[in-house]
Amino acid sequence: xxxxxxxxxxxxxxxxxxxxxxxxxxxxxxxxxxxxxxxxxxxxxxxxxxxxxxxxxxxxxxxxxxxxxxxxxxxxxxxxxxxxxxxxxxxxxxxxxxxxxxxxxxxxxxxxxxxxxxxxxxxxxxxxxxxxxxxxxxxxx
Numbered sequence: 001x002x003x004x005x006x007x008x009x010x011x012x013x014x015x016x017x018x019x020x021x022x023x024x025x026x027x028x029x030x031x032x033x034x035x036x037x038x039x040x041x042x043x044x045x046x047x048x049x050x051x052x053x054x055x056x057x058x059x060x061x062x063x064x065x066x067x068x069x070x071x072x073x074x075x076x077x078x079x080x081x082x083x084x085x086x087x088x089x090x091x092x093x094x095x096x097x098x099x100x101x102x103x104x105x106x107x108x109x110x111x112x113x114x115x116x117x118x119x120x121x122x123x124x125x126x127x128x129x130x131x132x133x134x135x136x137x138x139x140x141x
Contacts, residue, residue: 003093005053005065012054015061017043023063023080030113031133052078055094057085065094073138074098076108079116091116095123099139106139 008016020043028034052066063081067074076098079091098106108125110117111134120137129136 001088001090002058003090004056006056008049008052008054010049012049012061013047015054016047016064019064019080019082022082023086027111027114031111055081055085055090057090062090067098069102070104073105073107074102076106091119095119099123103141105141107136108138109134109136 017040020039025034028039051068052064054061055063055065062085063079065079066077068077076095079094081090106125108120110120112130117135123139125137125139127135128138
C-alpha cells in the first residue's frame with residue numbers, strides 16, 4: 001500500500017465535505033444529532049484548506065490528516081478516513097509516523113462514541129480530561 005499526503009486545493013472541498021459525512025456523521029448523530037444545514041454552514045465557514053493534508057492511498061483520496069505543532073506539544077487535530085479505507089492499518093501507520101517523528105507529548109480529542117478511542121489507547125494515549133462529549137488524551141514522551 002502506497003500512502004502519501006498532499007496539499008489541499010479548493011477542488012478538494014466537496015471531497016472533504018463528503019468525507020466529513022462518511023467518517024463522522026454517525027458519531028455526531030449519536031452525540032448531538034445531525035443538523036445538515038448547520039453542519040454544512042459550519043464546514044463552509046470554518047474549514048481552512050491551509051490546515052491539514054489529503055491522505056492518498058495507491059493514488060486514491062482516502063482521508064484527511066491534520067497535525068498542529070506547538071512549542072511544547074503536538075496536537076493531532078483530525079484524522080478522518082473514508083469507510084472503505086478504515087480498519088486497514090492506515091490510521092495506525094499515520095500515528096506511528098507522528099509518534100516516531102516527535103519527542104513532544106501528543107494531544108488529541110476524541111468523541112466518546114468514536115471507536116478510534118481503542119486505537120489511541122493501544123498506542124498508550126491516556127485520558128487527561130473529559131467532558132460530556134469528548135475525551136482529551138495525551139501520549140507523554
